[in-house]
């Protein structure tokens with residue numbers, strides 16, 4: 001997944017205002033959890049919004065929440081990932097998945113569409 005990125009033209013075409021609003025809400029929720037539980041720690045984000053092409057390259061699901069800016073993949077280091085996942089499960093409003101070396105979190109239940 002690292003090394004994949006969206007291009008400028010994909011951003012212009014696919015990253016709509018609605019997508020940006022989703023990105024904002026996703027990031028805002030993660031920021032709150034960070035400020036509450038992980039204040040002195042750094043979140044390492046490996047994936048946020050993805051263009052269609054980038055999502056395919058990443059091996060993302062066909063209808064991945066990443067396409068809508070509603071998902072974020074991250075960790076705070078591998079040594080604490082199980083504990084950090086528990087913190088996410090208890091506090092994240094939405095869907096959380098332990099992906100081994102990162103945590104996927106999305107806001108699918110909170111989406112209006």
Ligand SMILES: [Zn+2]
Nearest residue numbers: 071072073104
């Ligand atoms: Zn993900």
